[in-house]
Structures are given as C-alpha cells and as structure tokens.
Amino acid sequence: MSFGQGFGGIFGRPDDPSGGSDDSGGSNRGFGFSSGNGGSGDDDKSRPAGAGSRRPGALLLTLIILGVLVVLFVLFAMVYTEVLWFNQVGYQNVFWTEHFTKAILFVLAGVVMAVITWLALHLAYKHRPKNLAGQLRQNVEQYQKQLEPIRRLVFIGAPILIGFFAGTAAMNGWEQVLLFFNQVPYGMEDPEFGMDLTFYMATLPLLSTIISFLTSVVLVAGIAGIIVHYLYGGIRIEDGTGITVERAARFHILIFASLYMLLQGGRYWLNRYETLQDQSGNWAGALYTDVNAVIPTSTILAIAAILVIGLFIATMVNGRWRLSIIGVAGFIVAALIAGSIYPFLIQEYRVAPTEQTMEAPYIERNIQYTREGYDVADVEYTPYAGETETERGALSGDGATTANVRLMDPNLLSQTFGQLQQFRPYYSFPEILHVDRYEIDGEVRDTVLAAREINPPGDDSWVNQHVIYTHGYGLVVADASEVGGGGRPSFLLSGIPTSGVLASEEDYEPRIYFGRNAPEYSVVGKEEGEADRERDRPQETGSEQDTAYTFSEEGGPSIGGMFNRLAYAIKFGSTELFLSQDVNSQSQILFDRDPVQRVEKVAPYLSVDTNTYPAIVDGRVKWIVDGYTTSDAFPYSDQSQLESATQDALNVDPNLILSGQVNYIRNSVKATVDAYNGEVELYAWEPEDPLLQAWMNVYDNTVKPYSEMSAELMDHVRYPEDMFKVQREILATYHVDDAGDFYEANDAWSIPDDPTSGSEAGVKIPAYYMTMQMPGQEQPAFQLTTPYIPQEREGVAQRNVLYGFLGANGDAGTGEDGVKAESYGHMQMLELPRQTTTPGPGQAQNNFNSDDTVSRELNLLRQGASDVINGNMITLPVAEGILYVQPVYVRSTGETSYPVLRKVLVAFGDKVGFADTLAESLDQVFEGESGAETPEEQQAEGAPEGEEGQAEPPVASSPGEQLTEALNDARDAMERSDSAMADGDWAAYGEAQADLQDALERALAAEGDEAPAEPEGDAGNTEAPTPAD
Structure with missing residues (x-):
C-alpha cells in the first residue's frame, strides 16, 4: 500500500481516496453531497519503495520513554510531598477538596470545549459539498491537498489542545464553584432587586464565569466549523453570484449564532444585577x-x-x-x-x-x-473639643493613657536588641519589632518584643544549613513605656537561658523552629543512642560552647524511608538530602515554616495579614495570625486597592503587603502557629460571617469555634492591623452621613504623611498600637489608632490640622476560656471642630524642628559624629486636646552602635517640651506640673542581665563634672570589656561595650555643653533638625 493509500485507509474506505462518506444525491444546497476529492495517491505512487520515514532506533525510543517517565515521576514527587505535608498538619481534606474540584473543572471544561469543537469540525467535514464543478472544484482541491494529509491530526489534536487550555483556565474558578454550592444567606437584601447579598458574592460571579466560558466555546467551535466549510467549499465566493452558503454551512452558522445570541441575552440579564457592583x-x-x-x-x-x-x-x-x-x-x-x-x-x-x-x-x-x-457601620462618633491651651495639672485625669506612652520605638530597636540580646551570629531579630501586652504584677503593660530566630551563614555547608542550625531560641520582651539604664530598653524577658519578670525558661518552650525567617527546610530527628546534632543555644555565661539538641515532636513528614527521601530530594533539588548519612530512619523534614505561609496553605480562602506576631501562650510560643474573608462583589460598596490602603511608612515592600481589590472584608479567622512544632489551629472569630460559614461547609472540621480558645490566647489577640488600615481609608470619606455633604466632599479627610519618614515623602503615618483610655471609656484598652487631617484639594493649600482620631479596641480577653469581651472591635471616632487650630502630626513635627531650644540641643547631640533619630510620633487625646509624644534617639557611628533613648519631645497646641524624661517634658508644657502619671525610668532593675548595679550615673551639677564622670565610666567599661574578652564571656563583653558606648556619648554631650553659648541674636539661625530616615 502506498503512502496516499495508507491515508485513504485511515480517513475513509480503503477504496475511497477521498476519505469521506459517499452520500449520493441532493443539490449543492442540500444535505446530500457528492464526495469531494480528498486527494488521490497518484503523486505518491511514484515514490520509490522503501522511501518512507525511518523508524526511530531502539536507543532513541528508550531515551524518550525514560525522559517521559522521569518527568512524570518529578510531577508525582511534587504532588506526593504536598500530600505528606497536608497529612502531617492534619488538613488533608483541604488538599483533596481543592485538587478534586480543580480536576472536575479541568475535565468538564476541557471535554465540553473539545467535544463541541470536534463535533463542529466533524459535521462540517462530513457534510461538505461533493459535486463542485470546474474552477470551483480546482480551487477547493488545492486546499484539500494541503490539509488532507494532516486532517485527522488537526481534527483530533486541535480540539484536544484547545480543550486542554480551556480546562486549565477553568481550574482557576474552583473557589467560585465551591462557594456557590455551599453558600449561606447574608440576611440582608439589596435595595434595588431585593436579592440576598450572598447572591452577589457567591452566585452572580459563577453565572458570569459560566456565560463567558460558554461564549468562548461557541465562538471557537463556530469559527472552526466555518473554516472547514470554507476549505471544503461549503462557503465560497463565486463570480457573478457573490457568496454561496451551502445548506449544511447555513445550519452551522445559524445554530452557533443562535447559541451566541442566547448567551448574549443571558449576559444582558445578568448585567442588570452587575450594575449594583x-x-x-x-x-x-x-x-x-x-x-x-x-x-x-x-x-x-x-x-x-x-x-x-x-x-x-x-x-x-x-x-x-x-x-x-x-x-x-x-x-x-x-x-x-x-x-x-x-x-x-x-x-x-x-x-x-x-x-x-x-x-x-x-x-x-x-x-x-x-x-x-467594611464593617464600619457601628463606629461611635464623639465630638471632641481639640483644646490647644495648657494649664497646670491638666493631665491629672488621663493617668491611664500617660502611664502607657510608648517611648520604646519598635521600628528603631532592632539594632539595640541585636547588640544586647543576639549573643551569637547565627541568631537574628526582625527589622521591625512587634507590639503586644502582658500582665506583670497584676498590671497590664505594653511591650515591644521579638523572636530570636535562626540565621545560619548563607555560604555554609549543607549540613550546617539544614541539619545543625535548625531553630532560634526564645523571645526577648521589653517594656514599651519604661526606659532602662543608659536609655536602653527595660527588658522583661531576655538572655539565654531566658529569664525575667515576665517568665523563665521553665515556664515555656523557647525553641523556635517555625518563624518568619526560618530556613527553607531542616532535617531533624535522630535514632536511639545517637548524639544530638542540632545547635541549640550558648551554654551558661562564661562558656564559648553551645549546647546540642534534638527536635522531639511531630513537626514534619517523615523522610526515614528511601522513597520519601527521594521525593523530597527532587522537590528541593538536593542530592545531599538523598545521599547524606545525617538523614536516618527517624528523620523528619520541616518546611513551609513561615506562619503566614502555613495559614495560607491550610486555609486558601483567606487573605492573611502579614503582621503576624509571637506570644507566650499556655507554655508555648505561638504565632498569632489574622485571616480575612474578602470579596470584590459586594453591591453598592466602594472598592479599595489593598496595596495602597495597607502601605505606610513601615510597610513599603510590595512583597509584604496584601494585594487585590476588595469591597467586603471581615476578620473572620484568628489562627495560631506553634513555633516549636508548626501546628496550625484556626478559630472562627466572626462565626456569623456568611463567607466563613460557606467555607466551613466546604472544609468540615478545620475551623474551631472561638469558644475553644484559652483565656491566655484571648489576652493576646489584638485588632487586625491590615484590616484597620483599609477601614481607616474608607472612613476618611465615609464618616459623612449626609448625602449632600458627601456629594460636595467638603468634609473629606486623609491619612497624614509620616513626619519622621525623611526622604520617603508621601508615605502614610503608620497605625499604632497602644494602651489608652478614649473619652467615654470606662477603662483603658489596648487600641489601634490613627489621626486624620483635611483632604488636600486642588488649588487649595492643605491644612495640617487634626480633624479626627480613630481608635479600635483590641482587648478580647476576659480572663475566661473562650469568652470574648463585648467591647472588642468597638471603634470610636473623635471629631474635632472644623475650625480647629489643633496641629496635625506634620505641623507638630514642624513645631519641634523650628523650636530654638530643641534645635540647639539636638545639634549638640549630633556632635561627635552621632546620629539623632526621631522616633514614632504618638498621638494621644488627653485633656480635651491632642498631645504629641516623640522619643529622640542617638546612635553613634560604628558597626556595633545602636540607638539609645536620649530625649523626649512633647507638644500640646503650639507649646513644645524637650527633656530627658517624659515627665519633665510634660511639666515644661503644662505650666511646671502636668499632673500626669508617667512610668518611672528604671535603673538597675531594668537593665539587661549582667548589668545589675550599673544604673545610669546621676547627672553631675556642671558640664565639667559630667565629662569627668563619663570618662571614668568609659574607663571602667573598657576594663570590664578586656576582662570579659580574656574570660571568653561574650555576653558580658557585649554589655560592657554597650556601657562604653553610652559613656562616650555622655562625654561628647558634656563636652558640647562646655562650649561657649551662641549669641542670643543668632538663635533664630540655628539649623532645624531633619527627621531621620
């Protein structure tokens, strides 16, 4: 059989070169067509015998088969390792539900697209005209000769390929499908059609997707059939008669046109509802x-x-x-x-x-x-006087707020924590510390804290990277309001072994295997009788040796077997993982260790707040993570761009902020991730949220009621930061009730720029956590706050005066397990008079910078190549007005330098105070006696471990005496530093170096004080300090 005859046998009867059915009778406009000449084998008969294509050799065929098997095994390994991970964390139904739904959608959409496209091609070919004459026949045969050799490949391969892409695209709609079939009524109807609001978030998006998909099917299949009709003469252009369309082609066009119009009708019908979005x-x-x-x-x-x-x-x-x-x-x-x-x-x-x-x-x-x-319908709006005049004792009624003023700036203390508490180069602290609160001696105190996480050398061996350096060690917690010796933090939990008034190592498990900066993966576990391999922590003070440890719980999939080891070696592209002798029968592999990443994997329907924080809860370090259910389909709700809303002076990295558009958001889930074993627990924080209820129907038994949260966990829950940032953006406009005022936008507000951001102009001031008592509140609460200023209008200079102040209550604890405080989440907006002259944060910073006394003293602090850094600008509603507090830090030059608190700036109205302590600064502003209750500066009891009895020296009576005393302290610190180095006591060495730095800074300041004062007439020319970056 020749080459042409072979194709004839494939596409039709062996004796029919056309390869088509031989329907007899009928005109060229009927359904009976004569057979078109699909191309004979005449040209192929002249081909020499045996000139067909050669079969591939056995070796090449074997290599191809092996290559395919390798690719398939790699894909299998990627899936298999994920299955093991989900099984280990106990959320296997999440994996299987998602992927089973995706598989169904892939098959369903792919089959629908492929079958309908194939049917259109097949019917168009089957009913092609066969009795074309003359020139028309020759024209058609030219197309057929080109197409016929590959016709079956095209007719089968093209629909399969198109179906594959359609199925792949359809898999992206798996969340819409699951949400649709598990939706729960919202209980509130839209004002136009009376539809339940869930219809817009769960039903309408899926219907729109289905219509779009079916429209694509109709267009692809319809066009494919039309092309075949044209190539085989069913649609042709004839001289003198124009376009001729055979009956079969006419039916094809009109059927698909009808389907298209039906879908367009459905699109117009749904468009009625979509206008509400x-x-x-x-x-x-x-x-x-x-x-x-x-x-x-x-x-x-x-x-x-x-x-x-x-x-x-x-x-x-x-x-x-x-x-x-x-x-x-x-x-x-x-x-x-x-x-x-x-x-x-x-x-x-x-x-x-x-x-x-x-x-x-x-x-x-x-x-x-x-x-x-945006869940801001119940904000309490409170008129606020915005007083700017001060009087003696004005703060006597605001003791709960002034006692908790945050002087320790979590955005500047990372270097300080590192120098005083890192102890080993393989530890690290985050660039921005966290803010929480703890009860100490019956009193709740605001704290700044950080986890001491592992930071193995980047260029070290595989064993060091993945077997030796596996975990961090302990939390470091400092009082947010009190200041320790030398302007350093007053630590409540510190050192290795960890100790302090907050807890001791016996009170909690300090090891941190799961954290924000954990390595990609670690191999843990040992066989019985083997020595511990993991680097644990430094031994007691005075030793250069580190202790060893072995992970003792279930934290990752087992890689004790060769098959699992091979699968994970493929996943991580590591031959060492498969061949290393350090992997044994008891080994586990810990990966996906970022708490945010773990929550996103087990709850893929959540948008996760990136500002997760650690807390000591029930004897463990737990990462607390806020999860949001969101939608962009809520009717009549204005959409927010999450990137823009959540970005501020402390969060400018686009990789670390939420993304996408939303017009509905709920903090529906509070999650915890155990820092030791990675256990993830999800709690339904807002169980009435219909989106959460729907997903709980999808993933049964994965979310616990918040009634199962312990009292200690409740005490550390706080109001979610990213959601608050979105809400504050909305309330800048939507605090207005009257439609006329809203239309005129004459009372629109904005979030002020951060006055301390320096060169980063135009970035919003962060939202700050602090314990305070808002007007009308019965007791102080841990709140998330933000100020507002008037919105800038085109052609009008912006007034940097305060128009509003928003606080969200973040205290959920009641002292009882599973009981949420009723006041949690309550939002209060203080509204100042529109004719106010109360300065905004930017104006307050300008008042600081332009004050002669402040400028002169800051310039003195800058002498000796020291940097002056402005801390966070805290805004506090007290005494019927607004108090601004800004700590001022000094950092000397050098690799081991770190910021220490030196001064405190305060402002009320246009009056500025600047002194060594908060109490002194407040007294300067409030006529010599503010009446405020302020945290007393701790001395020896607040110093880090190893500094007992080394309180900051009392201030000498003159600059000369101050200089002498500072130099004596520097000499003493140098002697202690040399002694600690000789003994190998690196913890004591670090503390002595910190004391040396402090003494040198005091010496420089004292030396500056001895300099002749500037002539009084030049005071106004003093250069104003520039806010630090």
Missing part, C-alpha cells in the same frame, strides 16, 4: 442613570436577543438571509441606542443639571452598603 461612576453601585436607563434597556436587549434567535430559525427553514441580517443589524442598532446613547442622554440632560438632587438616594445607598461591607 459597578465602580465606574463617581460613586459605587447603580446610580440614577443605571436604575432608570441601563437596567431597563438591559432587560429589553435580553428579550431582543431571544427575538433575533427566532429570525435565525426562520432563516434555517426558508434559506433566506434577509430576516437574519435585518435582525442582527437591528439588534446592533438597539444595543447602541439603548445601551449607550440613551443612558448618555439621560445622564447629560436629566441628571447632570441637578446631579446632587438626582443622585442623593443612590449616594445614601453607597454610604450604607460601603459601611456594611
């Missing part, structure tokens, strides 16, 4: 033109699409295209007029002249549903 207008949702023009015309166009289908059916019956062409043209004109021109005319000539009046009802809807979407 529209974000293109001045305000979100369906406005006057939408309700009175777009929605009615969408209904008309949906019906018109059905009528056009009737005309298509008529054309199929009588073969006349005129009705269909008229119908399509009429529909296009109707869509243009009804969908574009008519709404435009309504907007321009009916709405625009009296827009404020016409849009008022719809603006009210926008305000109501935006507040509902």
